[in-house]
Amino acid sequence: MKNITQIQLGQNGPFVSKLGLGCMRMSAIWGGSTPDEAESIATIHEALDNGINFLNTGDFYGAGHNEILVGKAIKGRRDDAFISVKFGAIFHNGLPIGMDLRPIAIKNFINYSLTRLGIETIDLYQPSRMDNSVPVEDIIGTVADLIKEGKVRHIGVSEITADQLRKANGIYPISALEIGYSLAERGIESELLPAAKELGISIVAFANTAESLLTGEMKAPLAENDYRNHFSRFQGENLIHNLEKVEVLKQLANNKGYTPTQVAIAWVKEQGHNIMPLVSMSRRSRLPENIAAMDIVFTPEEMNTLNTTFAPGAILGGTYLQR
Numbered sequence: 001m002k003n004i005t006q007i008q009l010g011q012n013g014p015f016v017s018k019l020g021l022g023c024m025r026m027s028a029i030w031g032g033s034t035p036d037e038a039e040s041i042a043t044i045h046e047a048l049d050n051g052i053n054f055l056n057t058g059d060f061y062g063a064g065h066n067e068i069l070v071g072k073a074i075k076g077r078r079d080d081a082f083i084s085v086k087f088g089a090i091f092h093n094g095l096p097i098g099m100d101l102r103p104i105a106i107k108n109f110i111n112y113s114l115t116r117l118g119i120e121t122i123d124l125y126q127p128s129r130m131d132n133s134v135p136v137e138d139i140i141g142t143v144a145d146l147i148k149e150g151k152v153r154h155i156g157v158s159e160i161t162a163d164q165l166r167k168a169n170g171i172y173p174i175s176a177l178e179i180g181y182s183l184a185e186r187g188i189e190s191e192l193l194p195a196a197k198e199l200g201i202s203i204v205a206f207a208n209t210a211e212s213l214l215t216g217e218m219k220a221p222l223a224e225n226d227y228r229n230h231f232s233r234f235q236g237e238n239l240i241h242n243l244e245k246v247e248v249l250k251q252l253a254n255n256k257g258y259t260p261t262q263v264a265i266a267w268v269k270e271q272g273h274n275i276m277p278l279v280s281m282s283r284r285s286r287l288p289e290n291i292a293a294m295d296i297v298f299t300p301e302e303m304n305t306l307n308t309t310f311a312p313g314a315i316l317g318g319t320y321l322q323r
Contacts, residue, residue, distance in 0.1 A: 004051035010175035011200035020054035022280035027062025035282040044073035048080045058086035067116035084124040101134040103142040126156030140171040162195040183310040184210035206278040216250040216260035233317030248309045266296035
């Protein structure tokens with residue numbers, strides 16, 4: 001078994017693996033096909049065997065399919081897994097159509113999640129984002145009530161502003177903030193990351209390769225049917241410019257004997273002891289590479305090259321990750 005470093009969620013929260021497993025891609029997303037279920041479950045099992053206990057899902061991933069799959073995977077291994085669930089996003093025909101963060105809806109969502117997962121308590125429960133349709137006090141207060149009922153252990157938040165984070169933490173201690181963070185997506189460094197550090201809130205950082213931009217495998221232009229064509233980051237001259245930046249990453253990775261993906265993950269984990277790279281995968285073959293990324297150490301010169309090449313604003317265009 002690989003000895004994965006652990007971090008503490010929040011100031012007085014539980015200890016979990018510093019590398020998290022995102023389970024989203026184990027279900028159909030963006031209208032794609034559903035990956036092989038047996039392989040997905042085997043991937044979760046192998047992750048748990050290697051000390052990766054943080055499993056991230058959402059009640060809207062695959063219209064509940066993802067929670068059912070995770071539930072199958074952790075059956076008989078509940079104590080090995082820390083389950084993080086997002087709620088609130090409303091989908092129709094595979095596309096997001098809004099949010100429902102009303103207390104009455106949250107109380108409904110939690111029971112469906114517990115049933116699909118086959119568990120009695122969710123370890124970390126969090127609104128997938130806050131759109132100001134419902135007061136923060138009502139959202140966090142409702143989840144706090146679920147803690148009193150024994151249905152939730154800890155509260156998290158996702159894709160919110162620094163002001164929302166402070167307000168939420170003032171209502172009930174927030175253990176973790178889930179947010180997009182990578183060499184290509186550094187917007188949280190100005191306000192949100194400092195606020196989280198000040199409040200003692202851990203970061204669960206997803207999209208470490210920025211929709212595969214940082215894998216070193218992307219070519220311009222993208223295929224006509226590629227969903228990323230909807231985002232300006234992957235269009236025309238923006239994509240050409242951005243891929244030139246990625247060439248620096250590819251060279252640095254090659255010099256160190258790693259892949260660009262590994263270096264991108266390692267950069268995220270190096271940004272703070274309380275920052276967890278959340279890596280999505282659905283195949284066991286990906287695990288060794290992602291686990292090995294956690295052992296990468298950078299020289300000051302290498303870190304300077306990455307931070308300079310990918311300085312905030314260096315990557316042109318936006319994605320759906322931006323608010």
